[in-house]
Amino acid sequence: MLTTGEKPGVGTYKCANCGTIVGLDDPEDTLSPCPSCDNTEFEEVCYLCENEASVSGEFGRDFSFVRCETCGKYYLGEPSMWVRHYREEAPREKRTMLSAYTRERFEHGGEPPVLGYPDEDIITGYANKTLAEKLENLIWYATRKSPQFGDSILLEAEKDYPITYSLSPEGFTEILNNAIAQKLIESTESGFKLTEKGWTIGTELMKRREGGQP
Numbered sequence: 417m418l419t420t421g422e423k424p425g426v427g428t429y430k431c432a433n434c435g436t437i438v439g440l441d442d443p444e445d446t447l448s449p450c451p452s453c454d455n456t457e458f459e460e461v462c463y464l465c466e467n468e469a470s471v472s473g474e475f476g477r478d479f480s481f482v483r484c485e486t487c488g489k490y491y492l493g494e495p496s497m498w499v500r501h502y503r504e505e506a507p508r509e510k511r512t513m514l515s516a517y518t519r520e521r522f523e524h525g526g527e528p529p530v531l532g533y534p535d536e537d538i539i540t541g542y543a544n545k546t547l548a549e550k551l552e553n554l555i556w557y558a559t560r561k562s563p564q565f566g567d568s569i570l571l572e573a574e575k576d577y578p579i580t581y582s583l584s585p586e587g588f589t590e591i592l593n594n595a596i597a598q599k600l601i602e603s604t605e606s607g608f609k610l611t612e613k614g615w616t617i618g619t620e621l622m623k624r625r626e627g628g629q630p
């Protein structure tokens with residue numbers, strides 16, 4: 417937990433009491449009390465999803481490396497520029513599509529991407545994903561997470577919503593409910609599991625994707 421008066425460096429910080437996000441765009445900036453509730457405790461959050469994350473900078477360089485349960489791993493070039501401009505350049509809907517991109521790279525075992533100026537092609541690409549693509553990625557993810565057929569797995573809307581390219585945890589739940597309605601996934605006592613139909617589709621997808629296709 418960070419406290420008012422500290423100089424935690426360039427980044428985005430969330431008030432531990434009311435959730436207000438404050439940005440520091442200079443390494444010499446001091447954390448002030450929360451502008452909304454006057455609270456003095458903050459946690460560092462991911463630039464994209466604003467959930468608690470591990471963010472490390474490199475001394476003397478305007479560069480951040482982020483490890484986030486929602487977004488996977490990514491580098492951000494010029495985080496100070498990001499903090500100054502992201503509200504206009506990358507409002508929440510756009511940032512969430514970047515989360516879909518970074519999480520996808522992470523799940524496919526790719527090198528963490530370097531983000532700079534919000535890339536409109538990436539954002540549009542993910543914003544245009546169809547329901548079929550969203551469902552397919554959820555089934556692929558559930559299959560990859562299952563050690564074997566019939567095993568129960570956790571699917572957590574709060575941190576897994578980028579898996580379905582959704583804008584929010586609610587969007588993830590909608591896709592999950594769709595998969596349940598189509599009898600691809602069913603709930604268990606401790607989570608979810610793939611049905612036989614879901615498993616068949618999922619293992620096909622695994623083979624196809626390992627074969628070099630995205």
Ligand SMILES: [Zn+2]
Nearest residue numbers: 431434450453
């Ligand atoms: Zn506050």
Ligand SMILES: [Zn+2]
Nearest residue numbers: 462465484487
């Ligand atoms: Zn994140």
